[in-house]
Amino acid sequence: MTAAIPVFDGHNDVLLRLYKSKSADPVADFLAGEQAGHLDLQKAKAGSFAGGFFALYSPAASKPAAFFEQMTGGRYALPLPDPLTLEEARTSVVAELAILLQIVRASHGAVAICTTTAEIRSAMARGALAVVIHLEGAEAIDEKLQFLEILYAAGLRSIGPVWSRTTIFGHGVPFHFPAGPDLGEGLTAAGERLVAACNDMKIMIDLSHITEKGFWDVARLSKAPLVATHSNAHALCPSPRNLTDRQLAAIRDTEGMVGLNFATCFLRPDGAMRPDTDIDLMVQQIDYLLEKVGEGHVGLGSDFDGATVPEKIGSVAGLQVLFSALRDKGYSESLLTKLGATNWLDLLQRTIC
Ligand SMILES: [Zn+2]
Numbered sequence: 001m002t003a004a005i006p007v008f009d010g011h012n013d014v015l016l017r018l019y020k021s022k023s024a025d026p027v028a029d030f031l032a033g034e035q036a037g038h039l040d041l042q043k044a045k046a047g048s049f050a051g052g053f054f055a056l057y058s059p060a061a062s063k064p065a066a067f068f069e070q071m072t073g074g075r076y077a078l079p080l081p082d083p084l085t086l087e088e089a090r091t092s093v094v095a096e097l098a099i100l101l102q103i104v105r106a107s108h109g110a111v112a113i114c115t116t117t118a119e120i121r122s123a124m125a126r127g128a129l130a131v132v133i134h135l136e137g138a139e140a141i142d143e144k145l146q147f148l149e150i151l152y153a154a155g156l157r158s159i160g161p162v163w164s165r166t167t168i169f170g171h172g173v174p175f176h177f178p179a180g181p182d183l184g185e186g187l188t189a190a191g192e193r194l195v196a197a198c199n200d201m202k203i204m205i206d207l208s209h210i211t212e213k214g215f216w217d218v219a220r221l222s223k224a225p226l227v228a229t230h231s232n233a234h235a236l237c238p239s240p241r242n243l244t245d246r247q248l249a250a251i252r253d254t255e256g257m258v259g260l261n262f263a264t265c266f267l268r269p270d271g272a273m274r275p276d277t278d279i280d281l282m283v284q285q286i287d288y289l290l291e292k293v294g295e296g297h298v299g300l301g302s303d304f305d306g307a308t309v310p311e312k313i314g315s316v317a318g319l320q321v322l323f324s325a326l327r328d329k330g331y332s333e334s335l336l337t338k339l340g341a342t343n344w345l346d347l348l349q350r351t352i353c
Contacts, residue, residue, distance in 0.1 A: 002333070005323045006124065007316075008341035009052030010259025010301030011134070011208070011230035014039040015096040016057045017305040027102045031110070038304035038315040041110060044129055047319035050341060051120060051130025053158055053206075053229055055306070056096045056151075058089040058139050068308060071175065071265050073272030078175040081165045089139030090147070097154055100131065113155040117349040124341070132348070134206065134229070137163030137172070143190050145197050152201055157352045158229070159198060160206040161191055162214065164241075169194050170217075172209040177271035178238035181247070186213030187221075195221045204351045207231075208241070208261075208301070215247055224351050225256035230301030232266045233288045236281075239266050248292040257347040258289055259301020262309040275311040279325050282310065286326065286339065295335060299344045 017037050018026040033042025039049070060081055070076055104111050112123040114130045123130035133156045141147045148156075162172035169191035171184040187195065195218055198205050207215050208228045219226055228251065234242040243251070243258065251258055261267070264277040267285060289298045302309065304316055313321055323336050331339075 002327070004048040004320050005336045005340040006048050006050040007052070007300060007319050008050055008120070008124070008130065008344045009304070010257075010299055010344065011053055011055060011261070011306070012039050012302060012304040013055050013057060013306030014304065015054055015100055016059065016092075018099050019092060019096045020059070026099060027106055030103055031107055038302075038309065041107070041129060043315050043317040046317040047315070049129075049316040049319060050124045051114070052132065052302075053134040054100065054131045055134045055136040056093045056140075057136040057163065058084055058092045060084070068273045071177070071271065071273040073268070073270040073274070074177075076175070076177050076271070077179075080174045083166050084139045086140065086142060089137075093135070093140040097133070097151075100133070101154075104131075115155050115157055116353055117345055120345060120348065132157050132352075134158035134160070136160045136206075137165060137167060137209070138169050138194065139165070139167050141169075141194070143168055145194065148194075148197060148201075152203065156203065158204040158206055159194070160209055160229075161187070161194055163209050170214045171211045172214075173211050173240035176240055177265070179240045180234065180238070181212040181215070181240040181242070181244065183240050184211040184213065186211060186215075186217040192217070192221055199223045202352045204348070212244070212247070215250075219250050219254075225254045225347060226251045227257045227347065227351070228301075229257075229259045230261040230263075230303050231258060232261050232285050233292065236285055236288055237266055237269055237271065239271055241266055245292060248289070252293040252297060255297065255350065256293075257297050257299060257343060258293055259299045259344070260285055260289065261307075262302045262304070262313060263307030264310060265307070267310075273308045275308055277310045279310050279312050279322060282322060283325050283329055287329075295338060296343055296346065299339055299341075
């Protein structure tokens with residue numbers, strides 16, 4: 001019997017799921033565990049999910065077209081969602097942050113917001129769920145970056161300047177398939193100032209949704225390692241959300257990090273969102289990413305509660321299934337430990353400190 005591998009994960013959307021929940025008490029649901037969803041405290045314990053980046057994300061105010069249903073595989077080109085106003089974006093970000101703060105308070109130490117790597121290590125050592133706050137798409141932040149200060153004070157340590165939607169800071173890739181990531185403009189002048197501010201404040205910059213032009217803009221400007229928290233290799237799945245070999249080489253050269261996205265549309269060669277996706281595709285992605293960026297720079301970026309994941313994993317409770325599959329392929333326990341958590345911790349040591 002091998003020991004479970006602890007996981008510190010690059011991306012989840014549980015706060016969005018709880019924000020949209022019809023339940024009278026989503027905070028209690030998260031703590032006590034529930035049938036619905038990929039991630040809650042009880043499933044986390046079952047799967048040795050020790051912590052990760054928890055996204056604050058602003059959904060469209062009006063009901064968007066059923067995105068996943070259109071990603072049936074083969075070929076698609078969904079329109080770029082409309083930009084949000086500052087007020088639309090802030091409403092959901094503030095509500096999701098409030099849910100997280102309520103969870104932390106009601107958990108009596110079982111869930112902790114962490115702003116340094118030392119805090120993450122200490123939370124993990126005492127068995128508390130370690131939460132690093134991430135903003136996915138910076139729509140809630142104003143051009144003067146005043147709201148950035150407020151989110152920083154609340155614990156924010158990671159930002160994706162864009163989700164797949166245009167912001168005042170830059171442009172994200174649309175949901176097209178198959179396509180390369182060079183699908184639009186890069187950073188705006190405000191985006192360049194945001195990158196500088198993130199470097200100054202030791203906030204990690206996440207490149208997972210940005211266009212290829214935006215990626216190279218950040219590569220040129222940022223003093224920090226290049227990070228894509230939840231993206232895969234484009235060579236194996238030609239989605240614009242995945243990284244070309246040149247982008248992977250830049251991540252390797254800056255001692256950055258890439259987190260394996262479990263969303264089947266970024267794993268499958270046909271780009272479809274379907275649960276009956278074999279986890280061998282996850283293994284193949286990890287093999288490829290390790291070859292391109294090296295053992296110290298690959299981790300997980302599950303996208304739990306934000307996407308359809310292979311049904312053999314199912315939820316965070318099934319995370320160890322992936323490690324078993326990697327063990328069967330001959331991966332050593334020390335490499336599994338790096339992929340599970342320590343590569344992310346080492347990267348965070350170099351970025352947020
Ligand atoms: Zn995302």
